[in-house]
Amino acid sequence: MSRPTRALVDLAALRHNAQFARSLAPAARLLAVVKSDGYGHGAVEVVRALHAQADAFGVACIEEAQALRAAGLRAPVLLMEGVFEPAELAIAARENFWLMVENTRQIEWLERSRNSVPFGVWIKVDTGMSRLGFAAQELPGVRARLAAMPSVAPGIVVATHLACADEPDHPLTRAQLARLAQATEGSDAQLSIANSPALLAWPAARAAWSRAGYMLYGGSPFGRPDPVTAGLRPVMTLESAIVSLRDLASGDSAGYGATWTARRPTRLATVPIGYSDGYPRSAASGTPVLVGGHRAALAGRVSMDMLMVDVTDVPEVHPGMPVQLWGPQLDVDTVAAHCGTIGYELLVRVSPRVPRVYRS
Numbered sequence: 001m002s003r004p005t006r007a008l009v010d011l012a013a014l015r016h017n018a019q020f021a022r023s024l025a026p027a028a029r030l031l032a033v034v035k036s037d038g039y040g041h042g043a044v045e046v047v048r049a050l051h052a053q054a055d056a057f058g059v060a061c062i063e064e065a066q067a068l069r070a071a072g073l074r075a076p077v078l079l080m081e082g083v084f085e086p087a088e089l090a091i092a093a094r095e096n097f098w099l100m101v102e103n104t105r106q107i108e109w110l111e112r113s114r115n116s117v118p119f120g121v122w123i124k125v126d127t128g129m130s131r132l133g134f135a136a137q138e139l140p141g142v143r144a145r146l147a148a149m150p151s152v153a154p155g156i157v158v159a160t161h162l163a164c165a166d167e168p169d170h171p172l173t174r175a176q177l178a179r180l181a182q183a184t185e186g187s188d189a190q191l192s193i194a195n196s197p198a199l200l201a202w203p204a205a206r207a208a209w210s211r212a213g214y215m216l217y218g219g220s221p222f223g224r225p226d227p228v229t230a231g232l233r234p235v236m237t238l239e240s241a242i243v244s245l246r247d248l249a250s251g252d253s254a255g256y257g258a259t260w261t262a263r264r265p266t267r268l269a270t271v272p273i274g275y276s277d278g279y280p281r282s283a284a285s286g287t288p289v290l291v292g293g294h295r296a297a298l299a300g301r302v303s304m305d306m307l308m309v310d311v312t313d314v315p316e317v318h319p320g321m322p323v324q325l326w327g328p329q330l331d332v333d334t335v336a337a338h339c340g341t342i343g344y345e346l347l348v349r350v351s352p353r354v355p356r357v358y359r360s
């Protein structure tokens, strides 16, 4: 049998989560964010699975968008950071990609482009994230300039990105919403504000277009399970199986650096998944791992291709016993908290070595 490590991707759960995202803002259109290979799930499969639920898809760069077209997918795709050089406009025109416009250089490139079919354009406004976008007071001028261009289609969307939507009642979120409202007062522009945490927790951020990423994959953008995320279903199960077992005496150590020591007679299981697969080396001893459905604890440093788990308290442990690193019974956000990061990072880091197995 081949190495048992794999990522199961539950496409029914994905569609369920998309439906849930839609239900939070029923009048809105849904831009499903599939950057970073669909948060590690496989962007092509995700787009295919969501064709009926999503109105458009969001990616970080043109290569990601082209990979969708190469797979035969014709759905609208937004380049969420826009183009990085003028040459990309020719590709975007040919492939019918929508463009975020967030800086003056991008406007100038568009002015000089001579595409026959006008681009769908979103304008990014910086209301407090301080990362991309025009200042709020520049918006009317930018919008007028773009709207006058033959290379820009009517129906420009105005978007902003929230910095703290994952924190309840954060004053910056309120300030960002107020700045956008002021900058768009009296305008008929369609707005897009909400990422996953905002869609879940900030009703005032619901607008013409929702931009949901992480929640579609079933994680909690709040870093821990939350009542508002109870309706989501985890899409990825990262799983493997025990390949080797050994018994340690109290005082024996395990793994590189001998950082973990048995405090009791201990049964240790070896699982063929390591940091090269995307299971983080920063996972501390004690990080939960499910073995045969029982909660057990990581023991010692994660190696490149393997890790060890203390299975002393797992009944009837045996080679071949299934191991879940995260999934429906062990949420990725909890594992991430033991690694000093967020579930987003764990999902996108699952490496190409791990086969994705799709369940529809």
Ligand SMILES: *Cc1c(COP(=O)(O)O)cnc(C)c1O
Binding pocket: 033, 035, 080, 161, 194, 195, 196, 197, 211, 212, 213, 214, 215, 221
């Ligand atoms: C990644 C991204 C999103 C999605 O954020 P989630 O928290 O994953 O929902 C939305 N908008 C923009 C501009 C993004 O870059």
